[in-house]
Amino acid sequence: MPILNTSEILETIRMIDRENLDIRTITMGISLLDCACDDIRALALRVYDRVCTRAEHLVRVGCEIEDRYGIPIVNKRVSVTPVSLVAGGTNAASYVPVAQAMDRAAHTLGIDFIGGFSALVHKGIAKADAVLIKSIPEALAQTQYVCASVNIGSTRAGINMDAVKIMGVCIKEAAEKTAKSGGIGAAKLVAFCNAVEDNPFMAGAFHGPGEADCVINVGVSGPGVVKSALARLQGAPFDVVAETIKKTAFRVTRMGQLVAREASRRLNVPFGIVDLSLAPTPAMGDSVAHILTEMGLEYAGAPGSTAALALLNDAVKKGGVMASGHVGGLSGAFIPVSEDAGMIEAAQAGALTLEKLEAMTCVCSVGLDMIAIPGDTGAATIAGILADEAAIGMINNKTTAVRIIAAPGKRAGDIVEFGGLLGIAPVMPVNTYSCEAFIARGGRIPAPIHSLRN
Amino acid sequence: MNRAIVTVLGRDKVGIIATVSGRLSELNINILDITQTVMDENIFVMLMLVDISKKTLSFHEVKEALRQLGEAHGVSVRIQSEEIFDSMHKV
Numbered sequence: 001m002p003i004l005n006t007s008e009i010l011e012t013i014r015m016i017d018r019e020n021l022d023i024r025t026i027t028m029g030i031s032l033l034d035c036a037c038d039d040i041r042a043l044a045l046r047v048y049d050r051v052c053t054r055a056e057h058l059v060r061v062g063c064e065i066e067d068r069y070g071i072p073i074v075n076k077r078v079s080v081t082p083v084s085l086v087a088g089g090t091n092a093a094s095y096v097p098v099a100q101a102m103d104r105a106a107h108t109l110g111i112d113f114i115g116g117f118s119a120l121v122h123k124g125i126a127k128a129d130a131v132l133i134k135s136i137p138e139a140l141a142q143t144q145y146v147c148a149s150v151n152i153g154s155t156r157a158g159i160n161m162d163a164v165k166i167m168g169v170c171i172k173e174a175a176e177k178t179a180k181s182g183g184i185g186a187a188k189l190v191a192f193c194n195a196v197e198d199n200p201f202m203a204g205a206f207h208g209p210g211e212a213d214c215v216i217n218v219g220v221s222g223p224g225v226v227k228s229a230l231a232r233l234q235g236a237p238f239d240v241v242a243e244t245i246k247k248t249a250f251r252v253t254r255m256g257q258l259v260a261r262e263a264s265r266r267l268n269v270p271f272g273i274v275d276l277s278l279a280p281t282p283a284m285g286d287s288v289a290h291i292l293t294e295m296g297l298e299y300a301g302a303p304g305s306t307a308a309l310a311l312l313n314d315a316v317k318k319g320g321v322m323a324s325g326h327v328g329g330l331s332g333a334f335i336p337v338s339e340d341a342g343m344i345e346a347a348q349a350g351a352l353t354l355e356k357l358e359a360m361t362c363v364c365s366v367g368l369d370m371i372a373i374p375g376d377t378g379a380a381t382i383a384g385i386l387a388d389e390a391a392i393g394m395i396n397n398k399t400t401a402v403r404i405i406a407a408p409g410k411r412a413g414d415i416v417e418f419g420g421l422l423g424i425a426p427v428m429p430v431n432t433y434s435c436e437a438f439i440a441r442g443g444r445i446p447a448p449i450h451s452l453r454n
Numbered sequence: 455m456n457r458a459i460v461t462v463l464g465r466d467k468v469g470i471i472a473t474v475s476g477r478l479s480e481l482n483i484n485i486l487d488i489t490q491t492v493m494d495e496n497i498f499v500m501l502m503l504v505d506i507s508k509k510t511l512s513f514h515e516v517k518e519a520l521r522q523l524g525e526a527h528g529v530s531v532r533i534q535s536e537e538i539f540d541s542m543h544k545v
Contacts, residue, residue, distance in 0.1 A: 012542055
């Protein structure tokens with residue numbers, strides 16, 4: 001017999017209506033490996049055709065699912081094989097035409113982002129990788145939807161310090177070439193250590209070489225739901241806090257699993273993974289930082305923040321993992337600054353520093369994310385920040401990343417507005433002591449030992 | 455059977471059930487179960503489990519029709535596939 005459970009139904013509706021529960025993204029991963037050819041124009045055409053053919057129905061299906069379940073799906077995205085893997089045969093001096101083809105495809109499809117203008121250089125830089133990295137600033141300046149990423153280290157390979165040095169320059173140039181828009185190019189560029197092949201989140205999404213031809217990955221969200229659940233637990237001990245987060249994460253992830261399964265069925269594309277993430281947006285009530293304040297911190301960044309985040313991140317995974325058949329991607333709490341109202345407040349109040357953020361990235365996904373720094377910060381300093389973050393990832397066997405914007409013409413305390421999901425970034429001060437000679441060394445930091453852990 | 459949940463939320467007034475169930479009947483949507491209550495501050499909550507397999511319009515059109523009906527009567531009326539509630543609350 002049908003049974004209507006009033007409290008369960010109303011709880012779901014409250015989570016969607018008042019607590020900003022949403023599916024952050026349905027991301028279709030598309031392989032470009034067989035698009036490789038020896039002419040850059042032909043390659044660009046093949047990429048455009050491949051993306052438009054495979055993802056033809058992505059937006060329509062996303063909207064149908066939104067309609068049917070009454071759950072917002074904020075973004076529909078595409079990730080492709082790292083372009084450096086398919087463009088090497090062209091002998092072109094720039095891969096910007098491929099980025100432009102990706103951008104045109106995104107525009108045609110009506111999707112929100114397309115990721116995969118990427119290179120994997122954690123061990124060494126192939127010729128095509130060097131061309132790709134050199135093309136990134138121009139590619140990001142000339143496109144609207146394209147996101148780029150570069151993997152510069154891994155636990156198994158160590159850190160490629162030559163690549164770190166080059167990325168310092170690349171990140172700075174990406175901001176400079178888009179100075180009129182606050183340096184937004186750098187907001188669409190991420191440097192990884194231990195990049196994952198099935199991440200649905202931007203800017204770091206790419207379709208790894210170990211993936212099938214086409215796959216559907218879903219990223220969930222829901223920091224507002226967790227915060228509201230904790231708001232009902234004033235003063236409760238952490239055991240209760242952890243249990244509540246687990247239960248909430250389970251529900252949020254079940255929603256992601258349902259959407260992923262349905263998208264996979266309707267698009268006739270295999271389901272890849274659900275990424276169990278707490279991804280904030282700049283909207284009020286959609287903040288990860290406010291979960292930390294709900295736990296009893298005055299601001300994110302106050303003493304206790306790393307512990308609070310560790311609990312949150314772990315409980316999200318524990319609750320989410322049982323709710324989905326396949327979990328992957330970055331799975332954890334994100335702490336971008338510009339995309340999170342609570343992080344913005346904390347940075348403006350001076351409670352949250354770059355150094356504290358670095359410590360927090362040791363216990364959560366993903367890294368130093370969407371942080372604006374002064375425009376006069378040197379490439380070597382950016383490379384130094386990247387090397388530190390990569391070291392955390394390498395040693396702790398986790399994904400870490402850097403997405404920082406050296407905002408042209410801005411100083412510490414200024415504000416940069418990117419708009420939309422990218423939000424508003426207070427420019428944060430950077431340690432100004434030099435690491436020039438350190439970065440100039442180049443070479444590789446060897447892979448770490450996995451016994452004698454401490 | 456293709457089932458969905460219709461939720462009606464708003465300030466209580468005369469005839470809400472009749473209005474919504476009348477419209478569902480026009481759309482050839484069968485009501486399988488219904489529960490309603492008036493919560494604090496005179497807020498009316500009605501939940502209906504319905505069979506939409508013989509509906510005369512597309513899901514999107516039904517959703518729009520109910521939304522407009524709700525707007526005209528100062529309540530919110532929504533329809534969502536039953537699966538979302540099942541998947542969220544049942545292991």
